[in-house]
Amino acid sequence: MKTYGLAILAAVAAAPVMAQETREMDSHVHGVSTMTLVVEGDRLEIELTSPGVNIVGFEYAASSDADKDAIAQALRAMLVTENIVSLPDAAQCRLTDVAVNLNADDDEHHDDHGDDAHNHDDDHDNADAENADSAEHTEFHATYGFDCGDPAALTRIGLPFFDQFPNAQEIEAQFVTDAGASAAEIDRDTAELVLNDA
Amino acid sequence: MILRLASQSLMARALTVGMTILAIALSVGLFLGVEKVRTGARASFADTISGTDLIVGARSGSVQLLLYSVFRIGNATNNVTWESYQDIAARPQVDWIVPISLGDSHRQFRVMGTTPAFFDHYQYRGGRSLDIAEGHGLDDLYDAVIGADVAATLGYAVGDPIIVSHGLASFTDHTDQPFRVAGIIAKTGTPVDRTVIVTLQAIEAIHVDWQNGGNTGRSTPVDVIRQMDLTPTAITAALVGVESRLQIFGLQRWINEYPEEPLLAVLPGVALQELWQIVGIAETALIGVSALVVVTALIGMMAMIFSSLNERRREMAIWRAMGARPATILGLLVTEAVLMAALGGALGLILLYVSLFVGQPWIDAAFGIWLPIAPPTLREAWVLGIVMVAAAVVSLFPAIRAYRLSLADGMMVRI
Numbered sequence: 001m002k003t004y005g006l007a008i009l010a011a012v013a014a015a016p017v018m019a020q021e022t023r024e025m026d027s028h029v030h031g032v033s034t035m036t037l038v039v040e041g042d043r044l045e046i047e048l049t050s051p052g053v054n055i056v057g058f059e060y061a062a063s064s065d066a067d068k069d070a071i072a073q074a075l076r077a078m079l080v081t082e083n084i085v086s087l088p089d090a091a092q093c094r095l096t097d098v099a100v101n102l103n104a105d106d107d108e109h110h111d112d113h114g115d116d117a118h119n120h121d122d123d124h125d126n127a128d129a130e131n132a133d134s135a136e137h138t139e140f141h142a143t144y145g146f147d148c149g150d151p152a153a154l155t156r157i158g159l160p161f162f163d164q165f166p167n168a169q170e171i172e173a174q175f176v177t178d179a180g181a182s183a184a185e186i187d188r189d190t191a192e193l194v195l196n197d198a
Numbered sequence: 199m200i201l202r203l204a205s206q207s208l209m210a211r212a213l214t215v216g217m218t219i220l221a222i223a224l225s226v227g228l229f230l231g232v233e234k235v236r237t238g239a240r241a242s243f244a245d246t247i248s249g250t251d252l253i254v255g256a257r258s259g260s261v262q263l264l265l266y267s268v269f270r271i272g273n274a275t276n277n278v279t280w281e282s283y284q285d286i287a288a289r290p291q292v293d294w295i296v297p298i299s300l301g302d303s304h305r306q307f308r309v310m311g312t313t314p315a316f317f318d319h320y321q322y323r324g325g326r327s328l329d330i331a332e333g334h335g336l337d338d339l340y341d342a343v344i345g346a347d348v349a350a351t352l353g354y355a356v357g358d359p360i361i362v363s364h365g366l367a368s369f370t371d372h373t374d375q376p377f378r379v380a381g382i383i384a385k386t387g388t389p390v391d392r393t394v395i396v397t398l399q400a401i402e403a404i405h406v407d408w409q410n411g412g413n414t415g416r417s418t419p420v421d422v423i424r425q426m427d428l429t430p431t432a433i434t435a436a437l438v439g440v441e442s443r444l445q446i447f448g449l450q451r452w453i454n455e456y457p458e459e460p461l462l463a464v465l466p467g468v469a470l471q472e473l474w475q476i477v478g479i480a481e482t483a484l485i486g487v488s489a490l491v492v493v494t495a496l497i498g499m500m501a502m503i504f505s506s507l508n509e510r511r512r513e514m515a516i517w518r519a520m521g522a523r524p525a526t527i528l529g530l531l532v533t534e535a536v537l538m539a540a541l542g543g544a545l546g547l548i549l550l551y552v553s554l555f556v557g558q559p560w561i562d563a564a565f566g567i568w569l570p571i572a573p574p575t576l577r578e579a580w581v582l583g584i585v586m587v588a589a590a591v592v593s594l595f596p597a598i599r600a601y602r603l604s605l606a607d608g609m610m611v612r613i
Contacts, residue, residue, distance in 0.1 A: 040443035047447065174468050176443050180248065181467030 028139070030054070031169035033161075035186075037193070039154060039177045044093060044146040046085060048078075048161070052102070052138035054168040059138045075100050077164055078142045085144065086158035092149030100142045157193040159186060200526065204533040211506065215538060218499045222542025225495035226585055227549040229488040230578055234554065236481050238569035240474065243269070246388040247466045249321035251446050254278065254286060254453055255435035257460035261476065264469035267298060267435035269566075270308045270389050273366075274300065277432035282459045286436065289452065291445040294319050297433040299401045303366045307348050309394045311401035311430075317343075319439060322388045332356050333381035336397050339424060341380035345391035347563065349382045356382060360394065362404060372404040374417045387568040399428035438463070492585060496592045499538060503531060503596040507603070514604045527604050528597045535593030536586050543582040547574060 033050035052059040055078075056070045077083050078100040087093045148154065154177075162168055171186040173193050186193055208215045247268050255263040256276030265271040287295045296319050299311035314336050317328050333356035336343055342360050354360070360377040364370045377396060385391060403423050440446050446465065453463035514527055554571050562568050 036447045038444050038446065043444060045444055174447070174465060176251075176446055176465065176467075181251075181446075181465040183465075183468040183471040 031167065033168055033171045035171050035173040035193075037157070037173060037175040037195075039148075039151050039175075039195075042148050042151055044087075044091075044148050044151065044154065046144045046146075048084065048140075048142045048144075048171075050140045050165070050168060052140060055140045055165050057167055061138075071102060074140065074165075075102065078140065081144055082160065083164045084142065084159070084161045086160055087146070087148075088153050088156060090150060090153035093146040093154075094148075095144065096147050097145040098143070100140070102140055103138050155195055157195065159191045159193065162188045162191045200529050200533050201537075204530055204537055207530070208534055208537060214502055214506070218495075218502050219538050219542045219545060221495040221498050222492075222539055222585070222589075223545035223549055225488075225492040226543050226546030226581070227553070229485075229492050230546065230550050230581060231553065232484050232488045233577070234550065234569060235567075236484070239567050241570070242387065242567045243470060243473070244467075245323040247320075247322060248324055249319065249439065250437045250466055251440045251443070252438040252450055252453070252463045253435060253466055253469070254438055254461060254463045257454075257462040260462065260464040260469040261473045263435065263462055263464055264466060264473070266300070267437075268389065268466065270300070270310075270393065274434050276460075277434055278436065278461065279432050279459060280430055282456065282461060283433055283436055285456070285458075286438070286453060286461075289449060291440050291442075291449045293439045293441045295439075296320070296437045297398055297430075298435045298437065299398055299430065299432075300434045301365065302372075302401065302404070303363050304348075304360055304394045305352060305363075307345075307351075307392050307394055308366070309342075309362050309396060309401075311396055311398040311433075313398055316395065316437075319437065320390070322386055322390070326386075328386065328390065329384040330381040331384040333379065335381055336395070337380065338378075339397060339400055339403060339428075340375065340377045340420075341396070341400075342377040343381040343383060343395045344379055345383050345393050345395075346385035347391040348394055349379075351563075354379050354382070356380065362394070362396070364404075364408070374407070375404050375420060375423070387562070389566055392566065398430050398433070402428040402430050493588075495542070496539070496585070496588055499535060499589065500592045500595060503535065503593055504599070507596055507600055510600075511603060514600060518604050524601045524605050528594075528601045531597035531600055532590050532593050535589045535597075539586045539589030540582075543585050547578065547582070 028051055030051055030053045033048060033054055035049075036047045038045045055074045056067075058067065058070075060067075062068045062071050079098060081095050081098060159171065161171070169188060171193075172183070173186055174181070174183045175193070175195060177195055179195075184193060253263055253267050255267055256274060256278055258275045262272060262275070266274050283295075283297055286292065294315060296312060296316045298316075300308060302309040317330070317335055321327055330343065331346070333343075335341075344354060344360075348354065356379050358379045360379060362372045362375075362377060364372060377394075377400070383390060383395075403426075406418050406423055406426065438449070440449055450463045450465070453461050517527060517530075518524070551571065554569060558569055558571065
């Protein structure tokens with residue numbers, strides 16, 4: 001009985017929170033992946049976000065074994081750095097860390113929801129339902145970190161990513177190097193990011 | 199031999215040849231000028247801000263944010279609340295943050311409220327800092343530091359009073375609270391030259407008696423205002439420097455996903471790149487049009503040579519009789535054309551530099567674009583070379599005709 005009362009109290013308390021909840025969604029363009037690249041000192045960090053349709057060809061929550069296999073295979077492929085980016089040998093870059101996951105952004109949002117309304121089951125269910133909705137647009141997310149012997153030699157970065165995933169059409173890249181910040185659109189045909197053009 | 203003949207022949211027809219050369223000169227000057235303005239404008243924009251990692255403003259377009267915050271072009275869609283500003287400033291990744299508040303003006307110049315830190319962190323042209331040429335920085339609430347163009351245009355010296363107008367192009371002045379010119383910034387070639395800089399608190403102070411955009415009629419004495427809490431409620435934008443470059447994108451994402459207020463953080467270089475993508479279409483069109491003008495001038499030259507053929511038939515025939523081979527006739531005409539193109543190109547280059555010298559200060563004052571006067575580059579040499587080759591190709595048509603005619607005519611010219 002007591003817990004019941006608490007639940008009602010929580011529900012009432014949670015109501016204004018729900019009303020104030022901000023609703024927004026990032027834009028999501030099929031075929032277009034985004035990449036950020038930073039060079040500072042010897043450190044090179046690359047982050048790649050790609051809609052699921054580019055990688056596995058679908059964006060619904062995987063239910064069949066075939067779909068799950070496809071996702072597992074894609075994640076494995078993205079873990080192998082050589083499948084995604086090829087760095088100039090002269091730069092002597094050594095991979096130090098790599099992380100690949102599916103739907104990273106939505107997971108973060110989920111955590112936030114949890115913080116907002118603790119010990120309240122209803123709200124949690126809601127958040128889950130919301131998550132399921134947004135999961136219709138799944139995104140693959142990969143980060144790669146390198147230590148480079150000669151970062152000045154990082155002039156061109158090849159993107160075998162396009163060969164690996166035939167559905168990927170374009171990467172919108174933003175990069176920051178000693179020459180400053182800039183952006184580039186990379187398509188299948190070039191499949192290469194040219195740095196240090198400033 | 200042919201060269202001397204060709205130049206003599208051109209001299210003999212100085213008027214028509216002169217007009218043709220002038221047409222080529224104008225077109226080449228235009229073509230090179232468009233390129234100069236294009237690269238000059240790009241360099242000018244790119245040089246305006248450096249050392250700033252992120253610009254934060256209300257959520258709109260990244261290009262728009264860059265334009266209003268740095269270039270004072272256009273206006274903000276929304277302001278950023280002071281709470282959000284402080285939230286961002288408290289992020290561990292933030293090395294420094296400088297708020298900017300726009301919206302008031304002095305004559306034709308924008309007034310910008312900021313903190314003294316602006317002078318420490320704002321950098322232009324690859325890391326140069328602002329240099330206060332005369333006077334000092336923002337020490338007092340009613341101190342104003344003005345850009346070089348403001349001082350030059352309005353004839354201000356350190357110590358002069360300044361009345362700030364409410365809004366842009368408005369007739370209501372903040373007469374009750376005059377500012378004093380505390381310092382004049384050395385010429386930078388950036389929009390800072392055309393800006394009156396005051397403190398953020400001063401922007402609040404002059405609006406103390408204003409509510410909902412109108413003057414309430416009351417006039418709070420200055421010494422009362424000095425005692426008031428002048429913490430702003432909102433700012434227009436903020437410039438941010440991060441501790442480490444590796445954190446730029448993380449901080450950008452945090453700001454863009456900031457739940458309490460829709461904010462936008464952009465990397466200045468990336469926003470500029472986006473701007474060039476938009477402007478690039480117009481640029482290509484401009485270059486295309488000016489290239490067509492060059493083509494038109496060359497076709498004009500071809501028409502001129504064609505029409506001269508008839509009057510020169512007897513001349514050609516005499517040359518043939520003197521022992522000139524038909525190939526010589528052809529060579530003569532092509533050489534004439536190339537000479538005209540070379541002269542036209544050279545004259546065009548001179549025209550370009552003269553107009554650069556004349557127009558540079560005016561373009562700087564009117565548009566804030568500083569066109570550097572640099573010696574001709576390899577690219578210009580290429581353009582001149584291509585124009586000469588094109589002239590040779592174009593003149594082949596009348597030359598071949600002359601070649602044929604001179605074969606057929608012999609001495610018997612039937613005119």
